[in-house]
Amino acid sequence: GQNIDQPTEMTATEGAIVQINCTYQTSGFNGLFWYQQHAGEAPTFLSYNVLDGLEEKGRFSSFLSRSKGYSYLLLKELQMKDSASYLCAVSAAGGSTLGRLYFGRGTQLTVWP
C-alpha cells in the first residue's frame, strides 16, 4: 500500500521562505512529484525527484531522501500568487503499476502581504 503524509495548512508572508515536508511509505518507488493546484484549477507539475538530493528550479527547489522516505518543497521569495495547494505524489514502480501516482492530501499554503 501507499501512505503519504504532508501538513494540511501552512502560512507565510510575502518575500519569506517556506518548506513543505512530505513523508511516504510505498511498496515500490519510481520517483516523487510535487504539483501546485490553485483553487478551482487543475494541478500543474512543479518538480520530479528520483535520486537523492536537491533539484532546483528558479524559486522552487525539491529535496529527496529515499532511505528516509522524505521529501520537501522549498519556496523562496514568496509571492501572493504562490497561495495554492501543494500536492506531494509518489510514483509506484514496476510492471503494470508504472505510471500510477499516489497523492498526499495536499498542503494549503496561504501567503500574506
Next chain:
Amino acid sequence: NAGVTQTPKFQVLKTGQSMTLQCAQDMNHEYMSWYRQDPGMGLRLIHYSVGAGITDQGEVPNGYNVSRSTTEDFPLRLLSAAPSQTSVYFCASSSQGFEQYFGPGTRLTVT
C-alpha cells in the same frame, strides 16, 4: 496543441442515472489516468491505462468503468450514479509514466 481536454465541465445527475465523462489528449501519451478529488481527501486514482486496450484499477474503482480503444481517448463511465460520487474528476496523461498533464476537470453533482 490542446493538451488534455475533458467534457463536460459541469454535470448534475440524479441518483441511478448513468453517464460518460470524456477525456482526450493529443500528445500521443501512452499513460492515461482518472482521478477524483474530494475536500480533504486529495486526488485518488480511479482507473488508469498504460496503452490502448490495457486498463487497470486504481484505489477507488467501484462504480466506474473505463475502456481505451485509442491512444487519444479514455472515457470514464458511471454505471449508476450515487451521491457519494459527487466530486471533481480529473483526467491526466503522461509519457513513460512521468510528468502528468491534467485536464481542466469535470465537476459532478449527484442528487
